[in-house]
Amino acid sequence: xxxxxxxxxxxxxxxxxxxxxxxxxxxxxxxxxxxxxxxxxxxxxxxxxxxxxxxxxxxxxxxxxxxxxxxxxxxxxxxxxxxxxxxxxxxxxxxxxxxxxxxxxxxxxxxxxxxxxxxxxxxxxxxxxxxxxxxxxxxxxxxxxxxxxxxxxxxxxxxxxxxxxxxxxxxxxxxxxxxxxxxxxxxxxxxxxxxxxxxxxxxxxxxxxxxxxxxxxxxxxxxxxxxxxxxxxxxxxxxxxxxxxxxxxxxxxxxxxxxxxxxxxxxxxxxxxxxxxxxxxxxxxxxxxxxxxxxxxxxxxxxxxxxxxxxxxxxxxxxxxxxxxxxxxxxxxxxxxxxxxxxxxxxxxxxxxxxxxxxxxxxxxxxxxxxxxxxxxxxxxxxxxxxxxxxxxxxxxxxxxxxx
Ligand SMILES: Cc1ncc(COP(=O)(O)O)c(C=O)c1O
Numbered sequence: 001x002x003x004x005x006x007x008x009x010x011x012x013x014x015x016x017x018x019x020x021x022x023x024x025x026x027x028x029x030x031x032x033x034x035x036x037x038x039x040x041x042x043x044x045x046x047x048x049x050x051x052x053x054x055x056x057x058x059x060x061x062x063x064x065x066x067x068x069x070x071x072x073x074x075x076x077x078x079x080x081x082x083x084x085x086x087x088x089x090x091x092x093x094x095x096x097x098x099x100x101x102x103x104x105x106x107x108x109x110x111x112x113x114x115x116x117x118x119x120x121x122x123x124x125x126x127x128x129x130x131x132x133x134x135x136x137x138x139x140x141x142x143x144x145x146x147x148x149x150x151x152x153x154x155x156x157x158x159x160x161x162x163x164x165x166x167x168x169x170x171x172x173x174x175x176x177x178x179x180x181x182x183x184x185x186x187x188x189x190x191x192x193x194x195x196x197x198x199x200x201x202x203x204x205x206x207x208x209x210x211x212x213x214x215x216x217x218x219x220x221x222x223x224x225x226x227x228x229x230x231x232x233x234x235x236x237x238x239x240x241x242x243x244x245x246x247x248x249x250x251x252x253x254x255x256x257x258x259x260x261x262x263x264x265x266x267x268x269x270x271x272x273x274x275x276x277x278x279x280x281x282x283x284x285x286x287x288x289x290x291x292x293x294x295x296x297x298x299x300x301x302x303x304x305x306x307x308x309x310x311x312x313x314x315x316x317x318x319x320x321x322x323x324x325x326x327x328x329x330x331x332x333x334x335x336x337x338x339x340x341x342x343x344x345x346x347x348x349x350x351x352x353x354x355x356x357x358x359x360x361x362x363x364x365x366x367x368x369x370x371x372x373x374x375x376x377x378x379x380x381x382x383x384x385x386x387x388x389x390x391x392x393x394x395x396x397x398x399x400x401x402x403x404x
Contacts, residue, residue: 013120016139035389037312037358040182040333041380046301047246051293055286063282071278073266075102075253078285083239083253090214091228099255101265104276106212106240106252110137112272113173113208113236113254116264118143123171125163125205127155129364129373131182134175134210145366146171152327154178154188157195164203173206173236178226180213180332183364183375187330190223197226201233206261210238213332215298218306220330227255234258241284243333244298249280305333311383312376315390321403326376333379336361342401343371351396356389 007015059067074080080100087095103109110133118124120142126135128147135145146167149159155176164171176196178188188196200207209226227237240252256262269275288294309328312335316326326337338361339347345360361373381389397403 013140013142016142018136018139031355033355034352035356035381035385035392037356037376037378037381037386037389037393039380040377042243042247042333043301043304043379046297046304048287048293048297051287051290051297052246052283055283055290059279059282059286067279067282069278071275071281073101073270073275075100075276076278076281076285079251079253079281082285082288083255087227087237087239087255090222091225093228093230095255099257099262101254101256101262101269102276102281103252103254103269104273105242105247105250106210106238106254107133107137108250108269108272108276109238109252109254110134110208110210111140112265112268114138114141114143115268115272116261117172117206121169123167123169125160125167125171125174126366127176127181128367129183129361129370130175130366131177131210132363135364135366138175147365147367148174150184150186152186154181154186154192155196157192157199160196161199164199164205170203171205173208174200175208175210176226177210177213179211179223180216180329180334182213182332183334183359183361183373184336185327185329185332185334186336187223193224193226194229197229197231197233197235201231204233206234206236208236208238212238212240212243214239215244216302216305216333217331218302218309234261236261244301245284245287249284250277251280251284302331305331305379308378308381308383308386309335311386312378312390315387319391319394321394321398321401323401323403324397333377335376335378337374337376338372339374339397339401340372342397344374345371347374347397347400350400351393354392354396356392356396358393 079102080097083100084095084097114137118141122143123146124138124143125146127150146163148163149156180187207226227235237255323340324337327335329335345362348360359375362368362371
């Protein structure tokens with residue numbers, strides 16, 4: 001009788017899965033006295049609980065069984081039309097509801113993109129650093145990564161061009177987060193956006209534009225999405241309701257003009273979950289259809305996060321030693337700090353004992369070779385907690401680095 005070895009019982013691709021530092025760390029942060037700048041959680045006190053309760057009643061009265069029944073893979077028409085209208089305004093060009101596929105969180109969008117594009121060993125082009133959840137999703141398809149240099153203005157077009165010109169095998173797509181990037185909070189400069197679209201058009205490589213934070217702008221004008229530019233190339237855009245309403249609903253969307261891509265996405269999604277939750281989609285739609293209430297809800301989120309960012313910046317400036325430098329993101333939920341000469345994964349061990357945590361930057365580099373970065377989330381802690389947490393973190397750093 002032949003049997004399989006322990007390793008062979010599972011697919012080879014599972015050996016490429018790495019535990020997410022963030023998810024592991026979230027377990028530690030369940031303790032109430034730990035201040036966490038680690039997770040990427042929205043502020044729960046801003047969830048529109050009463051409105052969602054009312055919307056639930058309204059959806060049940062209006063749709064009843066239909067909201068509880070199996071539905072189509074592409075998503076409920078009401079949501080696809082809403083997304084198309086909103087993006088028509090944001091992209092400043094007409095988006096058709098047919099171009100929209102609803103997904104179960106944009107994280108599922110990333111997984112499906114991996115599923116339809118990646119064979120084992122295929123290359124994906126990423127910003128350096130990039131979103132850990134995307135790396136995890138692509139890891140499952142045994143991707144390899146080519147990294148493009150970034151600066152305070154996001155991906156550097158000349159570096160992208162160099163990477164594409166010398167890549168072998170040629171990569172399948174370029175993944176980037178142009179607005180208030182996770183993890184760095186950086187925004188891709190306006191003048192770089194069209195340049196990147198044109199480079200990708202020339203090399204005939206798809207762009208995956210992940211935009212969960214675009215609506216959370218604290219100051220300045222919204223910049224055009226990469227998807228705003230007319231192109232003969234393919235752009236797959238990802239948007240989500242997680243940061244503007246509630247992540248627990250898992251309402252998100254993939255938008256792409258290319259019918260072939262959509263067809264494959266829909267088939268891949270059918271195999272994964274048949275369709276995203278109908279009730280969540282109806283609820284989300286009902287809430288955003290209360291236009292004035294949704295607009296003021298969004299303004300409240302933006303105002304709250306702006307204030308929290310400011311408090312974090314003030315506290316960093318007040319308490320951190322000179323080896324720490326940090327940026328000032330114009331929106332989103334994260335800022336990025338570098339601690340000269342310090343391995344922040346080691347610092348985390350000391351800071352966790354002092355009951356404050358963050359995500360060490362190394363997690364966001366697929367090459368795992370940059371150790372002095374730190375992602376600080378400011379959306380999930382009150383102003384008071386932020387002040388106390390940053391003071392604790394500065395204390396832990398001084399102790400770890402033997403500074404006075
Ligand atoms: C860049 C980026 N993409 C995707 C996601 C996943 O979001 P969703 O809740 O829509 O799955 C996140 C969540 O933090 C993110 O930061």
